[in-house]
Amino acid sequence: xxxxxxxxxxxxxxxxxxxxxxxxxxxxxxxxxxxxxxxxxxxxxxxxxxxxxxxxxxxxxxxxxxxxxxxxxxxxxxxxxxxxxxxxxxxxxxxxxxxxxxxxxxxxxxxxxxxxxxxxxxxxxxxxxxxxxxxxxxx
Amino acid sequence: xxxxxxxxxxxxxxxxxxxxxxxxxxxxxxxxxxxxxxxxxxxxxxxxxxxxxxxxxxxxxxxxxxxxxxxxxxxxxxxxxxxxxxxxxxxxxxxxxxxxxxxxxxxxxxxxxxxxxxxxxxxxxxxxxxxxxxxxxxx
Amino acid sequence: xxxxxxxxxxxxxxxxxxxxxxxxxxxxxxxxxxxxxxxxxxxxxxxxxxxxxxxxxxxxxxxxxxxxxxxxxxxxxxxxxxxxxxxxxxxxxxxxxxxxxxxxxxxxxxxxxxxxxxxxxxxxxxxxxxxxxxxxxxx
Amino acid sequence: xxxxxxxxxxxxxxxxxxxxxxxxxxxxxxxxxxxxxxxxxxxxxxxxxxxxxxxxxxxxxxxxxxxxxxxxxxxxxxxxxxxxxxxxxxxxxxxxxxxxxxxxxxxxxxxxxxxxxxxxxxxxxxxxxxxxxxxxxxx
Numbered sequence: 001x002x003x004x005x006x007x008x009x010x011x012x013x014x015x016x017x018x019x020x021x022x023x024x025x026x027x028x029x030x031x032x033x034x035x036x037x038x039x040x041x042x043x044x045x046x047x048x049x050x051x052x053x054x055x056x057x058x059x060x061x062x063x064x065x066x067x068x069x070x071x072x073x074x075x076x077x078x079x080x081x082x083x084x085x086x087x088x089x090x091x092x093x094x095x096x097x098x099x100x101x102x103x104x105x106x107x108x109x110x111x112x113x114x115x116x117x118x119x120x121x122x123x124x125x126x127x128x129x130x131x132x133x134x135x136x137x138x139x
Numbered sequence: 140x141x142x143x144x145x146x147x148x149x150x151x152x153x154x155x156x157x158x159x160x161x162x163x164x165x166x167x168x169x170x171x172x173x174x175x176x177x178x179x180x181x182x183x184x185x186x187x188x189x190x191x192x193x194x195x196x197x198x199x200x201x202x203x204x205x206x207x208x209x210x211x212x213x214x215x216x217x218x219x220x221x222x223x224x225x226x227x228x229x230x231x232x233x234x235x236x237x238x239x240x241x242x243x244x245x246x247x248x249x250x251x252x253x254x255x256x257x258x259x260x261x262x263x264x265x266x267x268x269x270x271x272x273x274x275x276x277x278x
Numbered sequence: 279x280x281x282x283x284x285x286x287x288x289x290x291x292x293x294x295x296x297x298x299x300x301x302x303x304x305x306x307x308x309x310x311x312x313x314x315x316x317x318x319x320x321x322x323x324x325x326x327x328x329x330x331x332x333x334x335x336x337x338x339x340x341x342x343x344x345x346x347x348x349x350x351x352x353x354x355x356x357x358x359x360x361x362x363x364x365x366x367x368x369x370x371x372x373x374x375x376x377x378x379x380x381x382x383x384x385x386x387x388x389x390x391x392x393x394x395x396x397x398x399x400x401x402x403x404x405x406x407x408x409x410x411x412x413x414x415x416x417x
Numbered sequence: 418x419x420x421x422x423x424x425x426x427x428x429x430x431x432x433x434x435x436x437x438x439x440x441x442x443x444x445x446x447x448x449x450x451x452x453x454x455x456x457x458x459x460x461x462x463x464x465x466x467x468x469x470x471x472x473x474x475x476x477x478x479x480x481x482x483x484x485x486x487x488x489x490x491x492x493x494x495x496x497x498x499x500x501x502x503x504x505x506x507x508x509x510x511x512x513x514x515x516x517x518x519x520x521x522x523x524x525x526x527x528x529x530x531x532x533x534x535x536x537x538x539x540x541x542x543x544x545x546x547x548x549x550x551x552x553x554x555x556x
Contacts, residue, residue, distance in 0.1 A: 014188050015188075017188045018186070018187045018188040018193070019183050019184050019185070019186045019187075020184060020185055020186060020187060020193035020195065020196060021187075021193075022184075023184040044158050045158050045159060045161075045162040046158070046159055047157070047158045047159060048157045048158075048159060048160075049153050049154075049156045049157040050216075050276075054157070054159035054160075054199060055198070055199070055202045055203075055206075055219045055222065056159065056195055056196060056198050056199020056200070056202055056203065057159060057195060057199070059194070059195050059198035059199070059202070059222070059224070060193060060194070060195020060196070060198070060199075061195070063194045063195055063198070064194075064195065067194075077189075079226075080194045080226060081225065081226050081526055081550070082223070082224065082225045082226070082499055082550055083194065083198070083223065083224055084221070084222065084223035084224070084362060084409075084501070085198070085221065085222055085223070086220065086221045086381075086389050086409065086411065087218075087219060087220050087221070088381060088382035088384070088389045089382065089384075103364075103366060103404070103407055104366035104367065104404065106366070106367075108525065108552065109498055109552075111364050111366045111407065113407070126381070126382065129381055129389065129391070129409070131362075131364065131407070131409070133364065133498070133499055133550070135525065135526075137189070220387055220411070221360060221411055223362070223501060223548075225520075225528050225548065225550065227520060227521035227523070227528045228521065228523075242503075242505060242543070242546055243505035243506065243543065245505070245506075247386065247413065248359055248413075250503050250505045250546065252546070265520070265521065268520055268528065268530070268548070270501075270503065270546070270548075272359070272360055272411070272503065274386065274387075292466050293466075295466045296464070296465045296466040296471070297461050297462050297463070297464045297465075298462060298463055298464060298465060298471035298473065298474060299465075299471075300462075301462040322436050323436050323437060323440040324436070324437055325435070325436045325437060326435045326436075326437060326438075327431050327432075327434045327435040328494075328554070332435070332437040332438075332477060333476070333477070333480045333481075333484075333497045333500065334437065334473055334474060334476050334477020334478070334480055334481065335437060335473060335477070337472070337473050337476035337477070337480070337500070337502070338471060338472070338473020338474070338476070338477075339473070341472045341473055341476070342472075342473065345472075355467075357504075358472045358504060359503065359504050360501070360502065360503045360504070361472065361476070361501065361502055362499070362500065362501035362502070363476070363499065363500055363501070364498065364499045365496075365497060365498050365499070415467075
């Protein structure tokens, strides 16, 4: 538990140094070596033309959850080389929660997946799934 | 040319109604039925922890270029159901340019691809490629 | 249970009518509305140049597991419009097992994911993950 | 031209050592450092349940074209770590042609894209697009 607390604090420090995450309002609500959870309250600036969460922000949440999960799992700085996003339901909500986890951490590539949920009146709903392939930043 | 001017104006109006695009600073520099080009000047708030363009913003540029290309080509409002992004070089630049085009516009799905370039001292460099699958919004 | 038996029999009949699956030796070992499991014994003809299971066959197993999971879940004939494959470990084994499940069955698109395992001396190991987007065949 | 002839011969030798490619009937019709072209005549065993080219074989053609393009471009043995396939039209034909090219050959990852065409009565039609990320096999 102590080490998980350290993992969380380390990731929160990195998260604050990521200007986009700070602007968007992404916070880390949980983190250990098996899963990282992010939260993002809805606001107008995050929307596309019809008021859904912008697909780019959907991708940012999924990719960031994956990246932090990879960092938590490997203890290394990582860079995404590929990610994909599937929008399975309209991304409408007061709040969004992303959960990322590591599928396989190899020496050269780290494979991760993530899910994005909307929260409306306390109801949680899956709105997107994604995956990211990362590489250690300083190999 | 007249119709292309109309396409450009229509897309620019939609772009202004997309709050995220307005905040980020995404503008449409060219648009016709075969290709759409977007521009995004670099600023601090668009970066991840090491100062590259955030992967989510890379995705936003590619997905937005694809979405506008699909809208320009089909004349319909569209929604992304899937997209993927490959980061082929560090996304560092004073300016970023995305070009999206339609590969195949079917009745139920529109397949598109896009490329993202960085601009540094007038030098243009490919930094990411991506693809988006879209559906007509109001089928 | 009775209905799951029917699901299994229906899918096995479809599987036999798929010439590639019959040639490759793909069989359905389990099927219900939440998951479908396929088996494929290794043989020489399934390999690429260094003796691993060919990436195309890895994709065939994942995509087929996804397709049957979608068919089992929705009761409809389906066609894949997109799939992706991540190879997380060398695909070497005496036998391969794929498990596909439905993430979200919408009216126009069905989102599915799958995992591929190798079996060696009774040891099971994750070698690939994938996802498929399907559409009802006769909408 | 001499070096391109050598590239073609080298790839054809590798292709013959890939048991799946030999069984399926995949041949290399062109190869140089910028593009590789494959051909595959239709036969029954390559089909899925409704007689289209099986999605796994579509993926095999795209991934193989990408892999050979990466090998031709870099002169190294390569392994696919990720690929994706979008089926843009029904894959029905007497013959299929895949063309793969390298988008960016980095030290650790090689990014490639490919297109698959059907041929019917001399008419060529785009039926699928895809991309593969490869790694040098023996880094």
